Amino acid sequence: MSDRRAENPRRRVSSQGPALAAPLAGQECAAEARSAVAVVVGVASPALACSLESLVDGTEGLVFRGSAPTTDRLLACCMEAGDCIALVDPALGPQGLRAFMQLLRMMAAGVRVVVISDMHSPHMLREAIRWGASGFVEREAPPAEIRAALVAAARSQRYLSPRMAEDLADSFVLRELTPRESRALAVLTHGDCNKLISSLHPNWR
Known part of the structure; x- marks a missing residue:
């Protein structure tokens, strides 16, 4: 009988393991979600927006926060997200790159901008950097390059x-x-x- 009594505590402890593991796993997931950097995608093309959403969802440390096909929607998403990354095509608005960057800075001060565009002349690159862009990638760039730009922005670094x-x-x-x-x-x-x-x-x- 003494042997059986000695075994009972061990059985009780092992039976509690899964019950304790589930809340701990949930807490870890919640902590990771809180530490992830939000990304707002601002492009007019639905197909490109969908591809970029999948890319963000598949990148550790990033969380997709929304897609914006217009400047007004982009500003609203960035203001709601607060400290976030905006992966945007300046062609979304008619203002031009400089005015576009100024508007984002004024309305959503915590945003880190990664420009995605087919227009990437040295002059445009200089303008983007001068007005605070964290990165610049081509629309046709491979996913790994776009991911690298987003990860760099999340670390408060620049990427070209x-x-x-x-x-x-x-x-x-x-x-x-x-x-x-x-x-x-x-x-x-x-x-x-x-x-x-x-x-x-x-x-x-």
Whole structure:
């Protein structure tokens, strides 16, 4: 009998294990949900919005908070979400990138903007960075690249694809060239050699 009595406490403890594990698991899930960074998607295309929603849902540390096909809806979602990431196409509104970024900053100060656009000239990249964008990706970028930009924004970092970063760096180099150097570089890109440049354009300054 003494052996059976000794076994009973162990049986009672083991039977309580699953009952205790369920609340703990629920608490962990709730904590993860609270720590996840909200993402609002602002694009006009329903198909693209759906793809981006799936991408956000499949990224650890991020939670999809809503999709906005208009500027007004985007602002409302960002204001409601508070500290969030807005993955947006500036073409959503007619204001242009600078005005668009200013409007977001004014109406939703806690938003971190990742621009997604087919328009990514060095000038547009500079404007986006100047007005506080956390990242810039192409609409046709692979999911891994878009995910990397969102994760960087969640960490309060900036992200540009290697190609965009190279284009941006090249644009700054070109801005430092003299007018003569810039014109010479333009001729070189058409296959002309240095000797031909000197002979054809002796008066360049």
